[in-house]
Amino acid sequence: MDGVSSLWVTVHGHNHPKITAAIKDQAERIAHSTMLGLANVPASYLAWRLVQIAPDGLKMVFFSDNGSTAVEIALKMACHYRKLSQNPAERRRTGFISFHNAYHGDTLGSVSVGGIDLFHGVFRDLIFRAEFAEYPNYYRQGPPLDRQSYLKHCLDSLEKLMERLWERTTALIIEPLVQGAGGMITAEPGFLSGVRALCNRYGVLLIADEVATGFGRTGKMFACEHEDVSPDFLCLSKALTGGYLPMAATLTTEKVYQRFLGSEQKPVVFYHGHSYTGNQLAAAAALANLDIFQEEQVIKAIQPRISLFRKALQDKVAPLEAVGEVRQCGFMVGIELAADRTTAKSFDPALKMGRRVIFQARKRGVIIRPLGDVVVLMPHLSFSEEELLKLVEVTAESIRAACEELKT
Numbered sequence: 001m002d003g004v005s006s007l008w009v010t011v012h013g014h015n016h017p018k019i020t021a022a023i024k025d026q027a028e029r030i031a032h033s034t035m036l037g038l039a040n041v042p043a044s045y046l047a048w049r050l051v052q053i054a055p056d057g058l059k060m061v062f063f064s065d066n067g068s069t070a071v072e073i074a075l076k077m078a079c080h081y082r083k084l085s086q087n088p089a090e091r092r093r094t095g096f097i098s099f100h101n102a103y104h105g106d107t108l109g110s111v112s113v114g115g116i117d118l119f120h121g122v123f124r125d126l127i128f129r130a131e132f133a134e135y136p137n138y139y140r141q142g143p144p145l146d147r148q149s150y151l152k153h154c155l156d157s158l159e160k161l162m163e164r165l166w167e168r169t170t171a172l173i174i175e176p177l178v179q180g181a182g183g184m185i186t187a188e189p190g191f192l193s194g195v196r197a198l199c200n201r202y203g204v205l206l207i208a209d210e211v212a213t214g215f216g217r218t219g220k221m222f223a224c225e226h227e228d229v230s231p232d233f234l235c236l237s238k239a240l241t242g243g244y245l246p247m248a249a250t251l252t253t254e255k256v257y258q259r260f261l262g263s264e265q266k267p268v269v270f271y272h273g274h275s276y277t278g279n280q281l282a283a284a285a286a287l288a289n290l291d292i293f294q295e296e297q298v299i300k301a302i303q304p305r306i307s308l309f310r311k312a313l314q315d316k317v318a319p320l321e322a323v324g325e326v327r328q329c330g331f332m333v334g335i336e337l338a339a340d341r342t343t344a345k346s347f348d349p350a351l352k353m354g355r356r357v358i359f360q361a362r363k364r365g366v367i368i369r370p371l372g373d374v375v376v377l378m379p380h381l382s383f384s385e386e387e388l389l390k391l392v393e394v395t396a397e398s399i400r401a402a403c404e405e406l407k408t
């Protein structure tokens with residue numbers, strides 16, 4: 001059983017007949033043709049379909065191959081956008097704000113806005129400098145404040161940062177609702193819309209990195225919808241093709257696009273392209289993926305299963321001695337293991353508790369992966385009630401077995 005959607009990509013299960021057929025059908029026509037100076041049918045149609053389902057205002061689509069490049073492109077466009085301004089003060093706004101503990105990919109631009117020392121620290125000499133704000137992590141940083149006061153504290157400190165930096169900042173990048181690779185940290189409700197309001201106040205563009213949260217994972221098509229937020233850039237990848245082929249898209253607004261139009265006398269080129277940009281096989285898979293969402297009313301269909309998943313986690317996993325917190329947003333779950341749950345004290349990292357748990361799960365036929373001592377569950381949206389219950393049951397057994405192992 002694949003309990004992490006093959007690193008958060010698979011949506012409707014493996015070997016879905018519709019997606020397999022769409023790829024075969026496309027391969028029999030043409031697999032790939034460059035998008036430099038040309039368009040192709042599946043990618044053009046996909047761009048149109050993405051605009052239909054994206055939050056309001058996102059009208060333009062730029063394709064690439066993976067989540068990191070989707071972010072890279074948003075960063076480069078946000079910088080180039082300011083450089084094209086008629087106003088010299090605006091041309092100086094080329095910096096970025098990100099969040100501590102953020103993960104946006106492994107290429108150097110996305111590493112620059114990454115906030116996890118383990119992944120990013122060693123590359124600090126290679127990257128541009130970004131500024132980092134606090135992402136709400138109530139479990140680690142909240143108490144003794146109540147949740148509402150903690151939310152206010154996070155927004156207030158972001159506002160202070162923006163007050164100081166807006167004149168040299170082009171954009172803020174955020175993982176909406178959930179910081180994924182940072183440990184499935186679920187932000188306080190209201191944080192995302194608060195961030196959008198601050199970006200509006202200080203004229204900062206908002207980049208929503210929905211590489212992990214996009215395509216139903218949080219219980220809505222896009223996480224931004226939970227708080228009615230429309231970003232200026234939306235980065236998509238992972239589940240875009242249903243988990244079949246690498247592809248990514250960076251969406252932006254007409255306003256950003258207009259600035260790149262230039263004129264006959266002074267043409268503007270956004271220099272960013274990849275050999276496989278707009279790949280037709282991947283676009284065909286993505287179109288089949290979106291068809292399944294539509295035909296099977298997937299977002300509506302998963303709602304009762306999200307509730308069942310929540311109840312099972314609360315009944316079977318949350319009460320375990322070694323569990324500090326269960327964080328859940330739709331089908332995204334992080335189970336924070338704790339040596340002492342009353343004080344949120346972590347296990348000694350040398351014990352590698354997260355790894356112990358996932359190896360116990362392997363023995364029971366379930367593939368899950370840890371992020372340090374956070375056990376991640378991210379089932380396919382097509383998991384049945386029985387499969388969800390089995391995933392939770394095996395996870396609970398594996399946590400108990402890993403704790404037993406420590407005693408021997």
Ligand SMILES: Cc1ncc(COP(=O)(O)O)c(C=O)c1O
Nearest residue numbers: 066067068103104105180211212
């Ligand atoms: C939020 C987010 N952005 C970007 C990426 C990078 O995506 P990729 O691994 O496809 O480069 C990831 C990958 O986990 C992610 O979670």
